[in-house]
Amino acid sequence: MDADAVLDIAGVGFGPANLALAIALDEMDSAGRAVTARFFEAQERFGWHRGMLIEGATMQVPFLKDLVTMRNPTSRFSFLSFLHTRGRIVDFANTKTFFPLRTEFHEYLAWAAEQFENRVSYRSEVIGIRSATGPGDVEAVDVSVRVGGRDEAPRTHRARNVVIAAGGRPRMPEGLPESERIWHSSRLLDGVQAIAGSKPSSFVVLGSGQSAAEAVDYLHCEFTDAQVHSVHSRYGYSVADDSSFTNSIFNPVAVDHHFAASESVRRSLHAYHANTNYSVVDEGLIRRLYQTSYLESVTGRRRLHVHKVSRLVEVTPVGERLRIVIEFLPDGSTTTVEADALVCATGYLRADPASLLGDLLPRCRRDGQGRLLLDRNRRVATDESVKCGIYVLGYGEHSHGLSETLLSLTAVRAGELAEVLTKELV
Template sequence: MDSSTSNDFVSGDNSATTTNGHTLGNGHSTPKSNSQSDHSTMIEPYDLICVGFGPASLSIAIAHHDRRLDSSSRILYLEKQSSFAWHAGMLLPGSRMQISFIKDLASLRDPRSHFTFLNYLHQNNRLIHFTNLGTFLPLREEYNDYLTWCASHFVDSVRYGETVHAVNPVRLNGQGPVTMFEVQSTDANGVTQTRTARHVVLAVGGRPNIPTVFPTNDKRIIHSSAYASVVASVLGDREAPYKVAVVGAGQSAAEIYADLHSRYPNCHTRLIIRRQALKPSDDSPFVNEIFNPEKVDELYSLPSDDRTAAIRRDKDTNYGVVRIELLERLYEDLYSQRLRDPNEKNWVHNIVPLTDVASVQPNASNSKLRVCMKNIRSGMESKEDFDAIIVATGYIRDIYQTILASTRDLLKKDATGCECWSVGRDYKLQYDIDKVADNAGIWLQGCCEVTHGLSDTLLSILAVRGGEMVDSIFG
C-alpha cells in the first residue's frame, strides 16, 4: 500500500547558505519576515501564493528551487499551523511509513537534488546506520523530521499561523477578465491580511470526517487526526482502567487500537468495524504500479465512468485496509486472550465486527459516553459505556469550495449549464476562458482523486507532481 499514513546524493548546485545553516537556492524568493507588511503586494502581486504548507506545497517549493528559475519570482506560502508539522496526531511510537523512502519529495524527479531522503540522512550523519536497518520504510517519526528539515530551507518564504478564509477574483480597474486573485487571511494575532497573486495553489488537506451520529461538542470524541496530540488531555491517568472505543477499519484505526494497549496498560478497548474482518492492504508489486506517476495520464484520459470504476477497483490499496504485519500482531494478541479465557466477553481487548454505531450520548451522570451498537446482520442492539471514542473515519476534501466561493461564477459550465469544480490534467481549475486571463489561475492539490486517481492524496507522486506544477505555473 502506497499510503502516506497509514506514507543518497549530495546536490552539486551552487546554493547560498542562509544564516541558519540551511541551503536556499538562488531560484527561490525570500520575503523578509513574518512581521513584514505585505501591503505593497497590492501594487506588485506575488507570482504564486500557496495556501497550506504541507508536503504538497513543500514539493512545489523544492521543485522551484531545483529548477533554478528566475530568482525574481515572488512566492509565498501561508500555513495555519504555528510551525511545520505532518500528521502530528498520528506520530505513534514505532509506526512506520507505508511507502518507500525513494518516493520522497525529490528523488523520482531528480535523485541529485539536495532534498532527497538519503541526503537528509547524510546531512544528519545517519546514512550508514539507516542502511544497516535493511528497510525501505523509515519510522514515521523520522520521515516527519525529514519533511521538517526540508521545510526549514524555506522558512523565510512561509507565514505560519495564518488561516486563509477566502480567495477572491481581481479585475484590472474592475473590468475585463480576472488578472489576479486576492488572498484574505487572519494571522496569529487576529489581524486580517490581504495579498494578491497571479497564481494560487490550494493545498489545504482534508477536514475530519466525523459521522453525524457522534456529538461534535464533546472532547471525549477524538478524530484520529488529533489522537496523539490530545488523548493525554482527555485520558490523563496512564494507569487508569479506562474503556475506549475505536471506530474504523483502516490503518489509522488499527494503529490507534494497538497504541492504546501500550499507552494505557490497564485500559479496555473495542475496535468497532462494519466488516466481517479487518482486511489486508494490497501492496504487491504489480498492483502498486497504480501509484506510478505516468498512471495519472492514463487515468485522467479515461471517460468519467471508467475512471470511477478503476478507482473503485483499486481502493483496497489505500482505504479501509491494514498492513499485514499489524494484522498478524493484532490477531496474535487476541489469540493470547483466547488461550487464557475462551469467553470473548471477558477479554480486555476485542474487535467487534459487523457493527454500526447507532447512537452516542452521555450516560445519566455524564461520566461516560453511552454507545448503542447495532449488528448489521441480526439487527440486535447492545449498549456499552466508554471513557473516550476515537473516530478513524477519514477525511472530507472540500474545503477549497468554501475558500473559492466568490470565484464560482467564473467556472466553466457543464452540459446542464451548472458550474462544476473541474480541473485540467495540470490541476488547474477550469474557469471560463473569457472570464480569467491566461496568465492567472488557481490550482488544486489533494482534492482531485476523482480525476487523477488514488495517488492524489498520498505522498507517492509528490516529487514528480511538484515539478509538473512548477512547469505549469512558471512555464
C-alpha cells in the same frame, strides 16, 4: 496592501504538496528562473498528522517517494540528504527497510520546511480568493488571509497565480461532534495525553482502516490494564493491496492514463483499486491484532474486543465517561460499553476549493457532478476572462487518479506544476 507587491504564486496551505512545490521552485530559481512565492498555513508550525505519530509506526510508502527523489534524485532536499545531515544514513541502511519510521519521516518533512521559513506565513488562514481587477479580465487575484485569531482583520495579498493545497479535514460520524472524550484519530496522541492521568480503563475505536487498527494496537499496548473495543461495519480488517503490479497505479504514467480515460473507466479503476488505500490495513498489523485476540481467548484474560458487523447507535456522556451502545447488525442485539474515550478513525473530507473562490467561482467550469473541472496540469478550467492561474493539488482524485491525495507522486506532481508556472511567468 501595496498594490505593486504582486506575488507570482500564492500557496494555500503548506503541507507536503506545497512544500514539495516550494522545493521545486527553489531548485528552478538556482537555474535562473526565479519566481516570487509565499505560502499561507493555518497551523502555528509545520505539522503532518502529528496526532498519529505513534512510536514505532512506519510509513506505508518507501522513502524514495519523498519530496524530491522521483523528480530529482540529486536534490539536497531528499530523505537520504536529511539522514546524512543527522549522521544516521549508515544506521538507516542497516535497518534493511524502505519504510522509515513515521516519526522520522515527519522529522524529515519539518527539516525541509524549516529551510523555507522566509516564504511561509504560519498562523495564516486563507479565507477567500477574489478577482483583483473587478468584473473584467482577471490578471491577478486577491488572497484574503486571517492572521492569528478570528478577531484579527484579514490581510490581502495579490498574486498572479494561486495554488490551493488545503488538504483534508477530519470526518466525524454525523451528529457526533468532537469533545474531551470523543476524538477523531487525528487527535489520538493529544487526546490520550489529556486523560492519561485519570488511568483510563476502557476505549472504543470506530473504523476499519489503517488509522483504526493503529489506534487499537497503540491503546492496547499503552494501557495494559484497559479494555479496548474495536467496532467494524464489516467482519474485520481487510488487507491493503500493495503488490508490485497493483502499485503501478501510483506510477506517473498512470495519471496520464486516468486523465485520458472516460468517466466509466475512471470509476472502474477506482472500484478495482480502492483497496490500495481506502479502509485497508497492512497485513502485518492485522496478523498481530488477530494473534493478540486469539491469545487472549486462550488465556481467558481478554482485553481486546472485536465487534464485527456492528455500528454505534448511541453515545451518551455520563460524568467523565461515555456510555456507548453497539448494535450487532445481523440480529439487532446491542452491547453497552462504559468507556473513557471514543476514537473515530472515520477518515477525512477533502477540502473543496470552490468554497474559497468568491466572485471567481461563476467563471469556473464544473463537470457533470458539480466538481471543479481541472486540466492535466491541475489548473481550474475557467472562461477566457480569467488570465491568471488557479491550481489545485490533492482535489482531483476523480480526474487524475488514486495517487492524487497521497505522497506517492508528490515530487513528480510538484515538478510538473513548477515547470508550468515558471514557463507562464517567463
